[in-house]
Amino acid sequence: MALSASFLIRQGLRCGRIIQASNAAMVVQLRRLHDNKAVLPRLPVPALEDTLEKYLKTVKPLVTDEEFAVTEEIVKKFSAPDAIGATLQKKLLERARNTENWLSDWWLNAAYLDCRGPVVVWSSPGLVFPLQEFKTLDDQLNFAAKVISGTLDYKTMVDQKTVPLDRMGKDILDMSQYFKILGTCRIPGVTRDTIRFYGQEPNLPKHIVVAHNNHFFKIDVYGKDGKALNVKQLVHQLRNVVERSTHPTIPVGILTTQNRNVWGKAYKQLRKDKTNRASIDEIQRCIFLVALDGPIVNPTGNIMTDAALNCVHGNGPQGYAGNRWYDKTIQFIVGKKGAVGLTYEHTPAEGPPVANLMDHIMDYIEKKNGSQPPAEELSRPHRLMFNVGADIKQDIEDAKVALESLVGDLEMTCFKFSEFGKNFIKSQKLSPDSFLQMAIQLAFYRIHHEPGAHYESASTRKFLYGRTETIRSCSVESVNFAKAMLNKETPNAEKVAALRAAIEAHKSYAKHAVNAHGVDRHLLGLKLAAIEAGMDVPTLFMDVGYLRSSHMRLSTSQVPARCDAFMCFGPLVPDGYGCCYNPRDDAVFFGTSAFNSSPETDSATFREALEQSLRDMQNILLQDGLKAKL
Numbered sequence: 327m328a329l330s331a332s333f334l335i336r337q338g339l340r341c342g343r344i345i346q347a348s349n350a351a352m353v354v355q356l357r358r359l360h361d362n363k364a365v366l367p368r369l370p371v372p373a374l375e376d377t378l379e380k381y382l383k384t385v386k387p388l389v390t391d392e393e394f395a396v397t398e399e400i401v402k403k404f405s406a407p408d409a410i411g412a413t414l415q416k417k418l419l420e421r422a423r424n425t426e427n428w429l430s431d432w433w434l435n436a437a438y439l440d441c442r443g444p445v446v447v448w449s450s451p452g453l454v455f456p457l458q459e460f461k462t463l464d465d466q467l468n469f470a471a472k473v474i475s476g477t478l479d480y481k482t483m484v485d486q487k488t489v490p491l492d493r494m495g496k497d498i499l500d501m502s503q504y505f506k507i508l509g510t511c512r513i514p515g516v517t518r519d520t521i522r523f524y525g526q527e528p529n530l531p532k533h534i535v536v537a538h539n540n541h542f543f544k545i546d547v548y549g550k551d552g553k554a555l556n557v558k559q560l561v562h563q564l565r566n567v568v569e570r571s572t573h574p575t576i577p578v579g580i581l582t583t584q585n586r587n588v589w590g591k592a593y594k595q596l597r598k599d600k601t602n603r604a605s606i607d608e609i610q611r612c613i614f615l616v617a618l619d620g621p622i623v624n625p626t627g628n629i630m631t632d633a634a635l636n637c638v639h640g641n642g643p644q645g646y647a648g649n650r651w652y653d654k655t656i657q658f659i660v661g662k663k664g665a666v667g668l669t670y671e672h673t674p675a676e677g678p679p680v681a682n683l684m685d686h687i688m689d690y691i692e693k694k695n696g697s698q699p700p701a702e703e704l705s706r707p708h709r710l711m712f713n714v715g716a717d718i719k720q721d722i723e724d725a726k727v728a729l730e731s732l733v734g735d736l737e738m739t740c741f742k743f744s745e746f747g748k749n750f751i752k753s754q755k756l757s758p759d760s761f762l763q764m765a766i767q768l769a770f771y772r773i774h775h776e777p778g779a780h781y782e783s784a785s786t787r788k789f790l791y792g793r794t795e796t797i798r799s800c801s802v803e804s805v806n807f808a809k810a811m812l813n814k815e816t817p818n819a820e821k822v823a824a825l826r827a828a829i830e831a832h833k834s835y836a837k838h839a840v841n842a843h844g845v846d847r848h849l850l851g852l853k854l855a856a857i858e859a860g861m862d863v864p865t866l867f868m869d870v871g872y873l874r875s876s877h878m879r880l881s882t883s884q885v886p887a888r889c890d891a892f893m894c895f896g897p898l899v900p901d902g903y904g905c906c907y908n909p910r911d912d913a914v915f916f917g918t919s920a921f922n923s924s925p926e927t928d929s930a931t932f933r934e935a936l937e938q939s940l941r942d943m944q945n946i947l948l949q950d951g952l953k954a955k956l
């Protein structure tokens with residue numbers, strides 16, 4: 327079984343992500359592996375003492391010696407035999423025995439559905455596609471039609487379970503997120519949201535929704551014969567939408583940018599009207615949404631940054647924020663001049679399945695697909711109407727004000743670092759991801775003269791329904807490295823040794839994290855076990871060591887893609903940075919962000935510091951190499 331599984335995966339990858347349908351036996355086996363319950367291990371609960379030992383190591387660089395002594399004492403009490411730690415650990419182990427994944431339900435609520443801040447900026451990432459150049463409306467509609475057609479093609483692969491399996495080394499990964507990104511919507515609640523997977527319900531959605539000038543239209547994307555519309559037919563439908571929505575209408579969609587409690591209340595009110603209810607249902611049930619935007623509003627002069635901001639918040643009420651429904655999982659954005667991307671609501675999935683979808687679309691477009699025979703009998707796009715009374719009008723005005731301030735606060739700097747990429751780093755026998763993480767650490771230290779707690783997402787999809795673990799990238803070794811690099815007196819060989827040690831420490835933590843032996847998810851589990859049992863939250867979670875090491879001033883993630891694209895998101899904390907990157911062979915794409923309201927942070931300064939750090943790191947390695955040759 328194991329042998330044939332790895333054969334299958336290799337085949338899938340070699341075929342450029344398209345499994346040869348002619349090999350029926352292979353397809354059957356691939357489908358079986360997609361139903362991964364039988365093959366994937368369950369998410370483990372790490373040993374308590376291992377987690378606490380790791381935890382102390384990650385706290386050390388961020389606190390004073392006195393503070394560290396207090397943290398050590400608290401950890402000692404927590405982990406004493408018969409103390410609270412052991413009780414909570416028992417509860418976790420019991421939960422792990424009785425569930426398929428001890429974390430997944432808790433995680434869904436704690437990381438997403440219980441969070442009451444807006445999804446815009448605070449939760450939903452943007453994904454900027456390779457930049458396009460549209461000269462005419464035809465160009466824009468043609469591209470949008472191809473994006474739709476490519477996504478429907480991808481959906482067929484998902485439905486037929488023929489998407490090649492992702493893997494990490496020789497391990498196959500959980501693919502369940504792939505089934506959750508199309509046909510899904512988050513539903514606002516007054517104290518907690520919910521999520522619905524319409525794509526997994528008996529009455530499958532067959533339509534998409536297109537937004538233009540804040541109007542929403544339902545388009546059936548399958549003809550009466552069940553065939554997907556071809557690109558020509560889709561262009562025809564999109565043109566019909568544009569012609570019927572020449573002027574902006576009241577931006578009901580902007581309500582989805584609000585604080586979730588506020589939106590939850592407005593949502594109840596909005597749904598009291600029968601017409602509104604029917605329109606909302608169509609938006610929530612659709613396979614995905616496509617927003618046709620005008621030209622970028624308030625351009626910064628950096629087209630990558632402009633496209634990123636437009637994906638993340640639509641440039642607010644003056645821009646296209648009303649031309650969105652931010653609760654929808656996948657929402658493509660096709661701008662008039664060629665800024666193309668998507669924003670996705672994060673609850674059901676991480677970036678990789680979404681980036682995979684984009685890669686598929688770009689391949690699909692490049693191969694000039696979408697010219698299949700037309701589907702039979704098109705129905706005209708159906709306008710989704712809203713009746714907006716005085717109370718909802720006020721809610722919309724309130725949403726505009728709230729969003730205005732969020733948009734004013736977020737600043738981004740997105741760029742391509744072209745001096746080197748993965749190939750150079752690999753040639754130095756170093757891990758590219760760890761190298762880039764250490765460059766980010768160095769950039770932070772260069773600006774702030776102190777280390778910053780640093781979150782990197784690691785995938786735990788080796789396990790059934792696995793999502794992520796945090797790599798705590800700030801370490802004693804990363805601080806030593808930053809200090810060595812910034813001290814002119816340090817000899818080159820010492821800098822190189824410090825860099826290699828920091829990378830080694832990061833790589834080692836990353837290995838633990840992808841094997842679900844990090845610190846953060848285990849500690850979260852212990853805390854939630856206490857809350858669920860009605861116990862007091864242990865002191866460990868109020869200690870300065872815990873608070874400082876969890877105040878992630880650097881929120882980072884690698885989202886690789888096969889094309890020149892990048893993901894981007896806002897910082898996690900008010901005085902922090904967001905930094906997402908796509909490492910290519912000879913370049914790295916970065917999307918960085920910070921908040922204007924923090925006097926300490928600035929994404930343009932961060933870019934400079936990051937580029938300088940990358941250059942300096944390359945230089946010390948090259949110098950070291952030259953010396954070795956002499």
Ligand code: COA
Binds near residue numbers: 751784794885
């Ligand atoms: N010498 C030479 N090459 C090396 C090397 C070394 N010392 N160490 C690693 N490499 C190679 C690897 O073999 C790999 O090669 P490939 O390009 O042929 O596959 C490549 O460098 C990349 O490896 P590395 O940079 O070490 O990291 P990674 O790709 O394994 O990624 C994580 C590490 C943590 C980012 C990844 O495991 C992960 O979890 N990704 C998911 C993150 C996620 O979910 N993000 C979305 C959040 S919304």
